[in-house]
Amino acid sequence: MNKISLIIKREYLTRVRKKSFIIMTILGPILIAAMIILPAMLSEWSESEEKSVAVLDETGIFFEKFKDQESIKFYHVFEGINDEKENALYNKGDLLLYIPKTELNLPVNAQLFSVKQPGLNVTAYIKSVMKTTIENEKLKAQGIDPEVIKSAKANINLNTIRVEEDGAEKKSYTEVEVALAIFAGIMIYFFIFMFGAQVLKGVMEEKSNRIVEVIISSVKPFQLMMGKIIGIAMVGLTQFLLWIVLTGFFLVIFQLGFGGDISAGMQSMNGQNQVITENAASGISSDKMAMITEIIGSINLSAMILSFIFYFLGGYLLYSSLFAAIGGAVDHDSDTQQFMLPVSIPLIFSVMMSGVVVNQPDSTLSIWLSMIPFTSPVIMMMRIPFGVPYWELFASGGLLIVGFIFTTWLAGKIYRTGILMYGQKVTYAILWKWLRQKS
Amino acid sequence: MTALQTIEVSKTFVNHKALDKVSIEVGEQSIFGLLGPNGAGKTTLIRIVNMISAKDEGEVLLNGEPIKQQDIYNIGYLPEERGLYKKMKVGEQAVYLAQLKGMPRQEAIRELKVWFEKFEIGSWWDKKVEELSKGMAQKVQFIVTVLHKPKLLIFDEPFSGFDPINTNLLKDEIINLQQNGSTIIFSTHNMASVEELCDHIVLINDSRVILSGEIHEIKNRFKANVFEVVYRSPKELIFESADIEVMNDEQKNGEKVANIKTLSHHSSNELLNLLIKQVEVVSFREVLPSVNDIFIQEVALTS
Structure with missing residues (x-):
């Protein structure tokens, strides 16, 4: 030994x-x-910087739809796209969200201009707001009250819970x-x-x-x-x-x-x-x-x-x-x-x-x-x-x-x-x- | 008085018989030569004695008792295939190997310092082994083998890699160890060192012992009644008896040297008498065969 x-x-x-x-x-x-x-x-650096987004909405659908977030502020602008580019984008250094008017009156292509790469949270938020807004507009066009749909939507939150042998429950x-x-x-x-x-x-x-x-x-x-x-x-x-x-x-x-x-x-x-x-x-x-x-x-x-x-x-x-x-x-x-x-x-x-x-x-x-x-x-x-x-x-x-x-x-x-x-x-x-x- | 004895030890490897009823007897405090051609089974026998390999049959007795695991502390073994950890420091490694042989750390360090001084490698203590020459490494290995003062020492080709000066240093140490009471088994192909050091030998060929005994007795057993005579004479040597044959006769430094073989048992005195009548004898001696000659002759006979 x-x-x-x-x-x-x-x-x-x-x-x-x-x-x-x-x-x-x-x-x-x-x-x-x-x-x-x-x-x-990295996230701390990117989040600490407050961003302002100028919204140029030619459709008028999105007025007041974007709510200010912790690090993103929204304001509306109404001049032409080229002027706003000059003004908001280059002079103020803000982001510019341009939603052009389309034939169907429902914009599908929006453009987000920025000098620097916009963060994931900005794009994700804008996308989700636009999605809900347009969905609601489409429903209204069909004569359906979005509130009805909202109430009909079942919000299912499936939590998988594993039951341990001793009976203790644990979310997984x-x-x-x-x-x-x-x-x-x-x-x-x-x-x-x-x-x-x-x-x-x-x-x-x-x-x-x-x-x-x-x-x-x-x-x-x-x-x-x-x-x-x-x-x-x-x-x-x-x-x-x-x-x-x-x-x-x-x-x-x-x-x-x-x-x-x-x-x-x-x-x-x-x-x-x-x-x-x-x-x-x-x-x-x-x-x-x-x-x-x-x-x-x-x-x-x-x-x-x-x-x-x-x-x-x-x-x-x-x-x-x-x-x-x-x-x-x-x-x-x-x-x-x-x-x-x-x-x-x-x-x-x-x-x-x-x-x-x-x-x-x-x-x-x-x-x-x-x-x-x-x-x-x-x-x-x-x-x-x-x-x-x-x-x-x-x-x-x-x-x-x-x-x-x-x-x-x-x-x-x-x-x-x-x-x-x-x-x-x-x-x-x-x-x-x-x-x-x-x- | 028998330090080590093997009785009819056999060992078979997969389809190859390495040892066939090998019995040897090594007297206490003797230097015992274990000889044989390559592959004869010497290393296998040594490994069995060291309990590195297990025997199939037979017995190994150390001081008359069957050998047991504890006995390896009393054996020092220098294998033919030997090396050291290259990345380890010399002193640290020597202490480690000594500790594996059961020496306490402090005692090992103390003894090692003495040996390192004796072999003039004291300054190498903190060097890495890879910086050592082959001869240096061999010295370290020799020291580690004998450090724990084992009663039985087994050296397999101890002189390989040594220059003549270091070979002599080692020979002296081996004789020293013997005089201090150790029994030494010595396996080598260097026949000159066998003649010089060994008192007993055993010759193994093809897994069997073909010859064993006291070295002078063996030489006498194999003597061919040949005498070497150095003489001065203008004439050739001529013997009338057909029993006496002049094997060769040559001129050397103004003297003549002849080897004379007597076929019947003429005593040396009778032969000398015959010589004196013919020539002026300068020297006269009986020629005993060298271990080398015996080795070659016997191995050839049994192969």
Whole structure:
């Protein structure tokens, strides 16, 4: 046991002292924090600037229809388009909305002139106002009172509410969950591959350096392999935890430095999602803000982090032991490809299935994929934001543990023979022989 | 008095028999040469003794007891295929390897400093291994092998990569270790160093032991009753007996050197008497076969 801890310590320390580790550890959180902060800062800048829109309405339909918004003011102008261009657009620097008269008396083509690119919220608001106004005009032309239609319009607000096993009800918010699911799935894929590859590299380094025989004259090959795998797992965990801590730290720094509000930033980031998914109805309204805050609250972040750690460790142990076996079996980098591909196919496959899984997180396929140990780390992480029954979590977790014990045992057998074999062209047939060879 | 003994150890790899009932006996405090052509099974045997590989049959006894996992702390093994972590610092790495052999950290550092001074590589402590020359790295590996003062030392081709000066340094250290009570198993193709260092040898060919014993006894066993005589005479050597054959006779620095083979068992004195009658004898000695000759002859016979 003492030996294995010596090996873990060496594997861990040599890696966390590397420049690449330190750079990754600092750069990652900066990027994540920037991803959260930047939209907030941008929207703050654009929103802080009040815009005035001059409305040149030749139809007369839209008189007094545009209401002043928080950052958009409207006023009507009545000169010719060329004069107003000169006046409102160039002299005052305002936006100019030109609604020309058309034959049907109902304008379909309006033009918004501006010196700078108008914001999404401006165009979205103008569009929605024009749409309702024209709809109403058309209805009036047909002799229908718009109020009748309005009262007949059923405003259905379908809140999907997931009932937890304990009976607690929870509103679910799919868009944010989809984003989170895909993010979590890809992160776990990335982590497993990144640190699994380090195991492969480490084993090959020991073999090609010829140090491996020196070491296994002191420790058992299995101890060496496990020491390496565990040491690198701890490097991965360290990186992950540092990322969480540092991301929080950088967020605070950004906030202090730029006076921005993080929650506003997160809201606007998610808000953009909402705008897009809901066809850009009317920009970001304040009740939507409240909703988004609720969504973020509805996702259990600590549960996500804990399951990430579990599925990272489980998936990593499963795959990295196979990678270790490959590293032990081959002599050269070029020989790894033929073995790496079949081993990593389930992992790549599970990322490819992400679209199917987030669409139907509770389908039979999704459930099966989240049970099979080779795909469960990625798939289960994608399902968790949507809520997964406890028994499925435990079954999947249990199977993953059984799975990595099996692959570690298998890998140990190949590894201990492989690391002492030089100059042999390794094929699957040879691996099979090594497997059957008794210790 | 037997430090290490293997009794009929066999090992089969997939469709290849690597060792076939190999029995060796290594006396305490001896330097034991493990010889054989490439692929004979030497490394397999060494790995079994080190418990890197498992035997299929037979027994390995260390000081008369079946060897167990704990015993590897008392074995120092310098494999033929040896290396170091390139990116690690020399001192740190040596301490790590010593700790794996069960030495406490502080003791390892203390002992290492002594050895580094002795091998004149003290200034390399904080250098990375990749900056070392091959010979330097070999020195570090040798030190790490012997640092924990194991009772049994196994060196597989210890001199490869060393210049003659460092080879001598190493030879002296090996003899030192033996005199301080270690038993040494020494596997090499360098027959000159075998003659110089070993007291016992075993020759393995084709997975089997084909020859073993005390080195002088073996040489005597293989002697062909050949005598080398250096003499001064204008005449050729002529023997009337058909039992005595002059193998070669050549001029060297104004003297003549002849190898004489006696077919029947003439004693050296009888032969000398015959010589004295004919020529002026400068020197006279019995020629014992070199380990190299025995190796080639025996391997050829059994292959």
